[in-house]
Amino acid sequence: MNRIKSLVRSAVVLGAAVGIVGTAAACSSSKSSGSDSKPAAATSAAGSSSAAGGTAASELRLGYFANVTHATAVVGVGHGEFAKALGSTKLTTQIYNAGPAEMTALLGGQLDAAYVGPSAALSAFVQSHGEALKIVAGATTGGAELVVKSDINSAADLKKKVLATPQKGNTQDVALRFWLKQNGLTANPDGTGDVSVNPQDNATTLDQFKAGHIDGAWLPEPWASRLVLEAGAKVLVDEKDLWPGGQFSTTTLVVSADFLKKHPDTVKALIDGQIAANDWIKANDADAQTLVNDQLKKLTGKALTADVIKRAFGEQSVTNDPQASTLQTASDHAVATGLLKATDLHGIFDLSILNAELAKGGQPAVSDAGLSKK
The missing domain is CATH 3.40.190.10 (Periplasmic binding protein-like II)
Structure with missing residues (x-):
């Protein structure tokens, strides 16, 4: 535990110095809220958070951005899929402007899970010597x-x-x-x-x-x-x-390695909520655009024009696949530009829960590109 705390302190310092972060959001400051989402109109893939083993967490603290590239999270929260899947586990959300604060919060124990760009996930993984987090799903490609x-x-x-x-x-x-x-x-x-x-x-x-x-x-x-x-x-x-x-990863879902170890059933519920949210987005494109725009107005104080939200949706796709085969390339690009030190990425993924839940719904498994095992 002392080693992890030491790594977290180092990660915070390095994160501030290097600034390798995820996609920036529309809002200019962090906002926190409880789980006040309306009930999901779509059927969630999970009715409770009790099937993956361990004990259900009393609370899940989730970070994400007020961006169209975070539509999975925006819909999961705003349409209610996350709250429904989590059952009795309280969902607390935090909106971030960019990755440094979000990853500092995850590494420092203020967040349990976060939707964030792959460069932010890579940075935090490197800073913590591969101990602090796992990528458990993708969320967006393109955009x-x-x-x-x-x-x-x-x-x-x-x-x-x-x-x-x-x-x-x-x-x-x-x-x-x-x-x-x-x-x-x-x-x-x-x-x-x-x-x-x-x-x-x-x-x-x-x-x-x-x-x-x-x-x-x-x-x-x-x-x-x-x-x-x-x-x-x-x-x-x-x-x-x-x-x-x-195909390339724009947004991923990462979880604290410690939280995953203690509460795999709660992570399963979150992933089930994501699968349900993504299924709803894919089946209800026009309604999803409206919902995301309404949520962005709620989070940032300003809605997008109809033309902007339509074009933005057309430039990206929601996905549960983290496009694992592209992560090493993204890491190599960061190293080549002097923004990240070379590192072994084995152990950065844990897609076991995701693939088990996808199989239950008759959806194909996604690849970890051989990077799940250290």
């Missing part, structure tokens, strides 16, 4: 683009330009820096290089682009769509085009 001014037509046109990302070292930040590197352009972590990359809040990015202070940004949804539809940006790179089959 990230490099959008730029209309007169920019190629990578070469970006030299001496200023681009933004949600946070230094987050999933989109790594993607941008690696893509620039592949195209012969430097974008150093200290802000120097051929291209200046300014990590900042997504709402600030929208305002800065409108004002002409930046030339583009690599963003998750709905922010890429907002720059396109509200600020006249155009898509230079759709990240889907950079991955085999257009």
Whole structure:
């Protein structure tokens, strides 16, 4: 236990220094709430949290972002699938603006589970020497683009330009820096290089682009769509085009390794709630857009336009598959850009509960790409 506490303290310091984080959210501060969701209209895959063994937790503390790329969590909370699946376990939610605070909270014991980008999960895994967390499911694939001014037509046109990302070292930040590197352009972590990359809040990015202070940004949804539809940006790179089959992980579900060990039945219930939420989203696209937009208004104070929410939904897909085969590639990209140290990723996944629950519903198992065992 002393070793874990020492690792957590180290992780907090490193997280603040390195800043490798997940997708930034629409809101500017963390918000906490209890489980006040309305009952789910869809049938949950689990009626109680008692089938996976261990004891049910009295409370599950869940973090996520107010982003379209976190639609699984937004629907699971707002439509009631999580609360229904968790049964008597109290669901307490916390909204985060970006990954550093969320992963610090998980590592420090303030969260039990979190929806977060793969770079944040990688960072926390590395910082804790592989002991603090497990990726137990995917949540979103796709939904990230490099959008730029209309007169920019190629990578070469970006030299001496200023681009933004949600946070230094987050999933989109790594993607941008690696893509620039592949195209012969430097974008150093200290802000120097051929291209200046300014990590900042997504709402600030929208305002800065409108004002002409930046030339583009690599963003998750709905922010890429907002720059396109509200600020006249155009898509230079759709990240889907950079991955085999257009599949890559944007959002994952991670849980504290200690919580998973003590309360596997509660993790099972959360995963059942996710499966039910994703099934509902896939079967009710228009209603899901409306629900997510209503929840984003509740969480951030402002709804998206109908055109933005429609485009954002069309750029991504919810999924239970964490796209495990792409995680090593994402890690290699972060290492290549100087944002993460090389590490052995074996042990980062535990998809056993997910695959057992998928099998119950007649859905195919997902792969851990051989990374579950240390």
